Amino acid sequence: MTRQSGSSGDNLYALAFGAHPDDVELSCGATLLKIIAEGRSVGVCDLTKGEMGTAGTPETRAAEAAEAAKIMGYQSRTTLDLGDSKLFYTEENLAAIIRVIRQFRPEVVFSNPPDERHPDHGKASNLVTDAVYYAGLKNLPTALDGIPQEPHRPRHLLYYIQFRHLEPRLIVDVSETFETSRRAILAFSSQFYQEGAEDEPQTLIKRKEFLTGLEARARYFGEQIGVVYGEGFINPTTLAVNSFSGLFG
Ligand SMILES: [Zn+2]
Numbered sequence: 001m002t003r004q005s006g007s008s009g010d011n012l013y014a015l016a017f018g019a020h021p022d023d024v025e026l027s028c029g030a031t032l033l034k035i036i037a038e039g040r041s042v043g044v045c046d047l048t049k050g051e052m053g054t055a056g057t058p059e060t061r062a063a064e065a066a067e068a069a070k071i072m073g074y075q076s077r078t079t080l081d082l083g084d085s086k087l088f089y090t091e092e093n094l095a096a097i098i099r100v101i102r103q104f105r106p107e108v109v110f111s112n113p114p115d116e117r118h119p120d121h122g123k124a125s126n127l128v129t130d131a132v133y134y135a136g137l138k139n140l141p142t143a144l145d146g147i148p149q150e151p152h153r154p155r156h157l158l159y160y161i162q163f164r165h166l167e168p169r170l171i172v173d174v175s176e177t178f179e180t181s182r183r184a185i186l187a188f189s190s191q192f193y194q195e196g197a198e199d200e201p202q203t204l205i206k207r208k209e210f211l212t213g214l215e216a217r218a219r220y221f222g223e224q225i226g227v228v229y230g231e232g233f234i235n236p237t238t239l240a241v242n243s244f245s246g247l248f249g
Contacts, residue, residue, distance in 0.1 A: 012075060013040035015106035019087060019124035020050040021065040021079070022188045026214065027160035028110050029072065029181035030174030031231045036073050037177065043076040044069065045100050047124050052084040054203045056190030068187040071180065076104070087123040097131035099142045102149040113159040113166055113234060121162055129236065132157050159234040168232025171225045178218060178229040
C-alpha cells in the first residue's frame with residue numbers, strides 16, 4: 001500500500017473508493033470538491049493501480065493520480081494493489097478495505113455502483129458495500145502496521161454513477177465546482193483526450209466525445225434540479241433528515 005499524503009489515523013468526513021485511479025474524479029469529483037469547500041475532510045482510496053488499462057503504465061497513472069489529488073485538495077489518497085481485472089471477492093481483499101475504513105473512520109463512503117460496464121466496478125461495489133458493514137464488527141479483528149484497529153461503521157454509503165445510466169435517487173448541485181473537477185480529470189492525461197493528440201491510439205474513453213458525454217450528463221442532472229451542473233447518486237440505505245430546512249431550503 002502506498003500513501004501519497006496524510007498520515008495514519010487521520011479521520012476523514014468522506015472517503016471515496018474507486019476500482020481504478022480516476023473512477024472517483026470522473027464520477028463524483030465535483031461533489032467531493034463541494035464537501036471540501038464546506039470545510040470537511042475528504043480522502044480517496046483506489047483499490048488497484050489500474051495496471052490493465054490500455055493506455056498508460058502504473059507509474060504514469062500513479063503520477064497522474066497524485067497530480068489530480070493536488071488539484072482536488074484531498075487530505076489523503078491511498079492506493080491499494082488488489083489487482084486490476086483480478087478484483088475478486090476474497091477475505092484478503094475485504095480485509096484490506098476494512099483496514100482502510102477503520103484507519104480513516106469516515107462518516108460517508110462513496111463507491112462504484114453495483115451495475116456497471118467494467119466488471120471491476122461491480123466487484124469493487126460489492127467489496128466496499130460489505131466492508132462498510134463488516135468494519136463495524138468488534139469481533140472481526142484487523143491491524144495496521146501491527147497495531148490492532150478499533151471497529152468503525154460509516155453512517156452513509158453512496159454509489160456514484162459511471163458508464164451505465166442509473167436513475168439517481170439524489171442529485172448534488174455541483175455548478176460551482178464542476179470546472180475544477182474537469183481539471184482533475186484532465187490530470188489523468190494518459191487516459192483521456194488531449195488537444196493535439198489525435199494520432200494516439202483511441203479507446204472508448206479516450207475519444208473527445210467521452211468528455212463531452214460526461215459534461216452532457218452533468219448538465220442533464222443539473223437540469224433535473226434547476227441548476228447548471230449536477231452529479232447523481234444512488235443510496236442503498238434510507239436517508240434520515242436531521243435538518244428539514246437544510247435539505248429543502
Ligand atoms: Zn474504472
